Amino acid sequence: MSRYKKIIISFFIFFNLLCMLRVHLPLETKLFSAIYKPVDFYLSFFSIYQDWMMFAKNPSRSNSFLTADVEFVDGTFQTFQFPSSSSLTYGEKYKYGERFRKIISESVFMPNKKFLLKDVARFALRKLKTSHSNKIPKKVYLKKHFFLTPLITDEFIPHQSTKYNYQVTTIYTHEVI
Amino acid sequence: MYQGSSCLQFFNHFFFEEKTTENISFFRIFWMSILFIHYLFDISNIADFYGPHALVSLSTVKEQFPFFHANLFHLSNGSYEFAFGIALIYGISIITSLFGLYTRISIVTVLICMTSFHQRNIWLLSSSEVLMRTITLLLIFTPCGNSYSLDSVISFKKRKWPVWGTRLIQLQVSVIYLWTAWHKLKGDTWVDGTAVYYATRLESFTNNTIPYLMDSQAFLKMATWGTLILEISLGSLIWFSEFRKSLIFLGIIFHLGIEYVMTIPFFEWYMIALLCVFLTPEEIRGTVNKALRILKALSQKPFLEKVS
Numbered sequence: 001m002s003r004y005k006k007i008i009i010s011f012f013i014f015f016n017l018l019c020m021l022r023v024h025l026p027l028e029t030k031l032f033s034a035i036y037k038p039v040d041f042y043l044s045f046f047s048i049y050q051d052w053m054m055f056a057k058n059p060s061r062s063n064s065f066l067t068a069d070v071e072f073v074d075g076t077f078q079t080f081q082f083p084s085s086s087s088l089t090y091g092e093k094y095k096y097g098e099r100f101r102k103i104i105s106e107s108v109f110m111p112n113k114k115f116l117l118k119d120v121a122r123f124a125l126r127k128l129k130t131s132h133s134n135k136i137p138k139k140v141y142l143k144k145h146f147f148l149t150p151l152i153t154d155e156f157i158p159h160q161s162t163k164y165n166y167q168v169t170t171i172y173t174h175e176v177i
Numbered sequence: 178m179y180q181g182s183s184c185l186q187f188f189n190h191f192f193f194e195e196k197t198t199e200n201i202s203f204f205r206i207f208w209m210s211i212l213f214i215h216y217l218f219d220i221s222n223i224a225d226f227y228g229p230h231a232l233v234s235l236s237t238v239k240e241q242f243p244f245f246h247a248n249l250f251h252l253s254n255g256s257y258e259f260a261f262g263i264a265l266i267y268g269i270s271i272i273t274s275l276f277g278l279y280t281r282i283s284i285v286t287v288l289i290c291m292t293s294f295h296q297r298n299i300w301l302l303s304s305s306e307v308l309m310r311t312i313t314l315l316l317i318f319t320p321c322g323n324s325y326s327l328d329s330v331i332s333f334k335k336r337k338w339p340v341w342g343t344r345l346i347q348l349q350v351s352v353i354y355l356w357t358a359w360h361k362l363k364g365d366t367w368v369d370g371t372a373v374y375y376a377t378r379l380e381s382f383t384n385n386t387i388p389y390l391m392d393s394q395a396f397l398k399m400a401t402w403g404t405l406i407l408e409i410s411l412g413s414l415i416w417f418s419e420f421r422k423s424l425i426f427l428g429i430i431f432h433l434g435i436e437y438v439m440t441i442p443f444f445e446w447y448m449i450a451l452l453c454v455f456l457t458p459e460e461i462r463g464t465v466n467k468a469l470r471i472l473k474a475l476s477q478k479p480f481l482e483k484v485s
Binding site for chain 2: 001006009010012013016017020021024044045046047048049050051052053054055056057058059060061063065084085086090093094095096097098099100101102103105106107113115116119120122123126147149152156157158159160161164
């Protein structure tokens with residue numbers, strides 16, 4: 001390998017090492033912000049910011065899922081439950097369960113991602129439309145079902161327990177008409 | 178393991194030593210096989226996640242990500258034809274990468290299609306998908322099509338190659354284990370030994386149970402601290418030949434254990450594949466030759482004998 005080729009590859013190696021460490025070394029001095037500029041562009045372009053913080057610092061204690069209650073003009077209601085991993089088979093979890101869990105618990109329920117709520121309500125509406133095409137929808141209520149695992153010192157919950165008492169709150173109301 | 182009188186010598190030896198390419202080629206096959214299974218699972222989600230009536234509309238995505246990035250969906254109106262078209266190209270390119278046909282261009286195509294699907298609805302994604310993009314991107318820079326590939330059958334491929342591409346993937350694996358352990362050490366539940374208890378009580382992650390053990394506080398504590406010790410070891414000691422094989426074995430058991438008890442789709446399988454990058458070309462060659470000999474021996478015996 002020629003010397004010049006080696007130098008170019010060495011820069012590329014250094015660049016990749018910076019990409020791996022970027023999230024963990026946010027040293028915002030003038031020099032580093034200049035170095036990080038191309039790194040940030042590269043990471044954003046492929047969306048490869050990596051924090052590797054699964055179950056860190058502490059595993060979450062919150063169990064949650066989402067339902068959408070649709071109110072029709074005739075005064076009746078119908079509920080659409082977004083797929084929740086706890087009621088899915090192993091294959092279904094692999095197929096879409098984890099994806100619904102991720103967007104619902106880590107985005108839809110987050111105050112800084114309220115822009116997703118309208119799309120999510122309309123999605124539920126479309127899903128119910130196939131079985132209730134003769135009814136005119138009026139409102140969609142997105143409801144958060146939430147249960148916090150108690151501290152182990154307060155109560156020990158056996159593995160695969162069914163003792164989850166979910167609380168419900170309405171997080172968004174979508175006016176259809 | 179690595180001796181050198183100066184940092185430069187060490188760097189030169191570590192990244193530019195020439196080795197045969199069986200290990201990274203084997204990894205290509207392993208990685209692309211998992212990607213293909215993942216793809217087959219995902220293909221039925223096009224209507225819900227990527228089509229014109231998806232959970233998150235394309236207009237919301239465009240509003241939130243107005244900057245230049247790898248997402249072919251930004252060039253379209255998000256129609257079903259477009260989504261299925263990309264899915265078709267994605268599937269074909271995974272297969273050609275798996276068989277090592279036009280390997281580099283195939284992996285580039287895999288990466289572009291994969292990133293497009295991922296960025297079409299980024300809020301759905303977890304660590305598995307970040308890993309998919311990160312490693313597939315690094316794989317482009319390796320000579321992974323030089324062995325066990327159609328490319329190597331069709332045309333002559335250099336037998337030895339500098340290992341820098343493979344080293345980047347190995348370093349990435351170390352970074353994953355070390356950072357995750359570092360962040361966990363900052364949390365009190367990992368230190369007091371209750372983290373595995375809380376993680377396994379998350380209803381949406383539950384898979385199978387292990388009778389008695391999953392309800393034993395002593396076992397849960399051992400599992401918590403064992404996780405930390407193993408993650409730190411996998412990120413550091415795996416570089417030393419004395420520990421490498423046993424750590425790869427323990428790492429595989431560790432990830433299979435998580436897969437049995439919890440559902441974190443595909444992540445554990447991707448990590449198992451990544452541990453195999455630490456096997457040497459000689460070890461891979463030996464294993465493949467052994468497997469071929471067994472297959473050959475089996476194919477020469479009558480059917481009933483094979484079954485018995």
